[in-house]
Amino acid sequence: MPSPFDSDPFEDDRSGGLVAKPRAGDNAEPLSISAISALLKRTVEDRFAYVRVRGELSGVKRAASGHLYCCLKDDKALIDGVMWRGGAQRLAFRPEDGVEVIATGKLTTYPGRSKYQIVIETMEIAGEGALLALLEKLRARLADEGLFAPERKRPLPFLPRVIGVVTSPTGAVIRDILHRLADRFPSRVLVWPVLVQGEGAAAQVANAVRGFSALPVDGPVPRPDIVIVARGGGSIEDLWSFNEEVVVRAVGESTIPVISAVGHETDTTLCDYAADRRAPTPTAAAEMAVPVRADLYAQLDELAYRQRRSVTRPVQLGRERLEARVRRLPRPEAVLAARSQRLDELAERLRRGLKDFAGARHRRLDAVGARLSAPLLLHRVEAGRQRLARTGLSVPLLVRQWERAAGRLEPMKRVLPQLDPRKPLERGYALVRRADGHVVSSRAAAAEEARLTLEFADGALDVAIGAAPPAARPAASRKPASPPPPGGSLQGDLF
CATH class of the missing domain: 3.40.50.261 (Succinyl-CoA synthetase domains)
Known part of the structure; x- marks a missing residue:
């Protein structure tokens, strides 16, 4: 009978059965994803509990919670990094993309995405060159915003x-x-x-x-x-x-x-x-x-001195100019000497002229007085009365001549109102005038005018003359002419 240990323990797994079955003598239970992720996390954290890495920052992002997320990379690899809020607040600079830094922390895993990352505790700029590069980058960005523009500078x-x-x-x-x-x-x-x-x-x-x-x-x-x-x-x-x-x-x-x-x-x-x-x-x-306060005091003293000089200098210059002009003026005695002599001469001539004029007038008065004697005047009055008597112009005669002239004038005075050319206007007659005011006395003259003025007793009326004259009335409709007056004249009596 073959031993069960003679077979390969992974043979059943490699056979790819449909349903997993427990095997005899196997005490290794399958691990869950969470269990193996936790195992990996402990292994990585134990092995890399303290590391210092150097790399270039990329994808720097600060979350609303205050945590800082970024990537550290070089020319061949990349690792994710996270810095919790406490450490991010203690940073001595502002992390930006492209800055080369040295990060200190520990490696860990993120089971949610099966990724490993470094939890950064401290971050420093990698050398003075990287620090200057960061400084220049920040300076260029702020300069582009106009923060360093000269027109923003204010006077002190x-x-x-x-x-x-x-x-x-x-x-x-x-x-x-x-x-x-x-x-x-x-x-x-x-x-x-x-x-x-x-x-x-x-x-x-x-x-x-x-x-x-x-x-x-x-x-x-x-x-x-x-x-x-x-x-x-x-x-x-x-x-x-x-x-x-x-x-x-x-x-x-x-x-x-x-x-x-x-x-x-x-x-x-x-x-x-x-x-x-x-x-x-x-x-x-x-x-x-x-x-410098002492310089201000000295400047104030200088300005006060210049102010005093400015006030007194015009007066001094005016005095000097006045004295120079006074020296050029002639003496009053020399100016008045000729005029005084001329005045004395004219006064003497006036005295002699008045005396001579009075003597001549006195002699003329004596000559006229000799001709104005009382007998001579009486003789001239009597001679004038005799000439008046010879003319025959007595007062009664002049009165009778005036009365005869007044008698002849009285009938003319009564006839004068009847000769007024506007008197007939009260009986319906009208005066026809041109635009210039002259009287129109014939139909032909009236037809030549474009406008006429008809003057009545109560006022004037402007009329326009038509292009075509009105047709003549038939002869039968005309009234017979009035017989001539007894005197034989065709002119009627308007009165």
């Missing part, structure tokens, strides 16, 4: 009353700024303490800049007229917080002019591009913020 106030400083309260930067402000122009300074490097520094700096902008103008806390964002020198990693997009956007959106004083003169951050003015050092930022 000449003399700010309040200066806001965003920096670390324990570093040497704030002391340098305060010392420099005290030397140049003592001003009121508000310090917003922040971290200037490390985890959370970028968020604090951005919140500080936005906080200064949000202060009301007349609130209990004075609103700064200018804001200085300052930090001491350091490596690119130390200054990276000021390259973060959240800080750059906060500086660009600030409603208060901002001076960026991050690092030394050779250090440049994206915050410098977004600020209204870049200072090479924090001390230089203090010098840009305020003028």
Whole structure:
């Protein structure tokens, strides 16, 4: 009898039976998908509990929950990666596609899709070259948005009353700024303490800049007229917080002019591009913020002196010009000497002329007076009365001549109203006038006119003459002519 151990235990499986059957002596139960997936997950996590991988980020996506999903790849392979919200919030940079990073974490599997992935705990940029490439990529993207445009830059106030400083309260930067402000122009300074490097520094700096902008103008806390964002020198990693997009956007959106004083003169951050003015050092930022008070005093004194000179200079120039003109003027005695002599001469001539004129008039009066004697005047009156008597023009005669003339005028006065040409208009007659006012006395003359005016006793009427004259009435219908008056004249008496 053959032993059952002589047969192959997988022979039945390879035969491909229709229904799976248990085999004698086999204690290996089939595993479920979930069981084998869990087994693989434990195996991978135990074997790769801590790994560091270097690769290029691809497909970076941040979910609404705060988790970060991405892929790490090189030129031959790709692995999925996930970073939970706590770790993603602690990142010192913003992950973007194309950035080469070094990720530290553990490998695990995702049974839902039968895929393995790396759970990233920390992520760092792979070297300074990759960091500079990320910086240049971010700078180009923000520049394309116009965040660094020169027309966005605002002028700094000449003399700010309040200066806001965003920096670390324990570093040497704030002391340098305060010392420099005290030397140049003592001003009121508000310090917003922040971290200037490390985890959370970028968020604090951005919140500080936005906080200064949000202060009301007349609130209990004075609103700064200018804001200085300052930090001491350091490596690119130390200054990276000021390259973060959240800080750059906060500086660009600030409603208060901002001076960026991050690092030394050779250090440049994206915050410098977004600020209204870049200072090479924090001390230089203090010098840009305020003028030198002593220089202002000297300038005020100079302006006051120039003002006084400007006020007195016209008076002085006027006095000099007046004195020069006075020196060129002739002496009053010399100007009046000729006129005085001429006046004396005319006065003497006037006196002699009046005396001679009075003597001549007196002699003429004597000659006329000799001819105006009383007997001579009486003789002339009597001679005139005799000439009047010889003319025969007595008063009664003149009165009788006037009465005869008035008698002849009276009949003419009674006839005058009857000779008025408009008197017959009251009995139905009409005057026919042309447009120029002349009287039309015949039918032929009236036919030549386009318009006529008929004047009646109560007014005038304009009429238009037709193109064709009206037909003549038959002779039988005409009234017989009136017999001539006894006098033989054909002209009737209108009165």
